Amino acid sequence: MRVAVDVMGGDHGPGVVIGGLQMALRSGFRPERVYLVGRRQEIEQKLREHDVESGALEIVHASEVLTMEDRPVQALRRKPDCSILRAMELVAEGRADAVISMGNTGGIFAAATLKLGRLPGVDRGAIAAVIPTPERAFVLVDAGANIECKPLHLVQYAVMGSVYAREVLRASSPRVGLMNVGREDGKGNELTQEAFRLLRRTSLNFVGNVEGHDLFEDRVDVVVCDGFVGNVILKTCESLALAMFGMLKRELSRNLRRRLGAILAGNAFRTLRRRLDPEAYGGAPLLGFRGTVMKVHGSARERAWCSALLITAQTLQHHVRDQIAQQIAEANAVLENRSAASASTLP
Incomplete structure (x- = not known):
């Protein structure tokens, strides 16, 4: 090596x-x-x-x-x-x-x-971002390399992300979801509709369309989208995590009773921080x-x-x-x- x-x-x-x-x-x-x-x-x-x-x-x-x-x-x-x-x-x-x-x-x-x-x-290389969740992590592909994509590109992102999720994140049969504005078949624009049809033809474990609120509910191991959408998701998740921990820290330090409660719950907070810590995943592979x-x-x-x-x-x-x-x-x-x-x- x-x-x-x-x-x-x-x-x-x-x-x-x-x-x-x-x-x-x-x-x-x-x-x-x-x-x-x-x-x-x-x-x-x-x-x-x-x-x-x-x-x-x-x-x-x-x-x-x-x-x-x-x-x-x-x-x-x-x-x-x-x-x-x-x-x-x-x-x-x-x-x-x-x-x-x-x-x-x-x-x-x-x-x-x-x-x-x-x-x-x-056809196109892609950036795969690993995003931690309370239960496990999922792979987001593409996370910002290609703003304009064709349906075949999204299929190839799904294939690459599935391999990475299986081999590195140890998901035995990675569940692949297509980011969309609704779960129902036929949702979305021409890009996502055609990508949906192509993904159903592959041997991937394709679970269909997913929405933003599905990301942290342990529904998928790979989320596929174009680079514009993916980068927005990535940056939003990063900033939200920082904001939530910042707000929690401020609220727990407002008075003595809350500070004592924070001390008692210290181990739980440390476990949560470790589980959601992006540094544990190193970086973003270019696939x-x-x-x-x-x-x-x-x-x-x-x-x-x-x-x-x-x-x-x-x-x-x-x-x-x-x-x-x-x-x-x-x-x-x-x-x-x-x-x-x-x-x-x-x-």
Whole structure:
């Protein structure tokens, strides 16, 4: 297992990445090689500060950084020596198996498309966000990569999300739901109506349309939508969780009686926070590419980086990329055969 880590970018700098790597190594992360890609001097300094020593580490110097303010495609052309491109090149050259970065999301997606390319049969790569719920987590695909989609794209998102949910989240037969404005068949616009018909033809465990209030009722393991809807859902869930914990904290500190009650219920609150903590899921995988790519949140701290490294290792061990390629090919073949059969019955 060889991993290329884009050390630059993010809100807190290389120290968070090195600290997260240190935690992962102590938690059983055993890579053959970890390429730390970025400005050599800064990386060496943080390694000394954290006293990280491992024969698996190798620094790959990259003089430029893709910032959050950069326009991805144009910036990749202007900054050919940026860390995210260098990390992707390691995978493209066969020296690494996966890339992890907390940089510019659009830049990571564009670099993966440019340097790695999509798997055979995949029309669009997608961002899969893992969203925790009180009972379990579900995979949201697409979480913001593709604003305009075709019905076949949504079907392929469902296939990719189902593989990830089964292999990484351990859902034995992932339930796939199509995000819509109602549960009834025939709801939605042309995109969702046609995607619904196509999904019913696949071998996926498709449970039909789902609405926003279904997301936290343990009805689905994979939620499929276009990137515009998915990004709104993701950002809303993130901000709502923060707001709820903030409101709860304020209300429990208003008077002595409530503070005492909070102390008595402390274990329950800590359990709830752990269960809903997005840092436990590491980051958002980019699915559909010829290499494993993990996007870590720009504001991530050490624990999230540790989780991202461990989950990336699990993704590689379960051959998620290869399984996606196989099941995409099977789904495409089924849809093509049934379309041909339908066409042959027309007068």
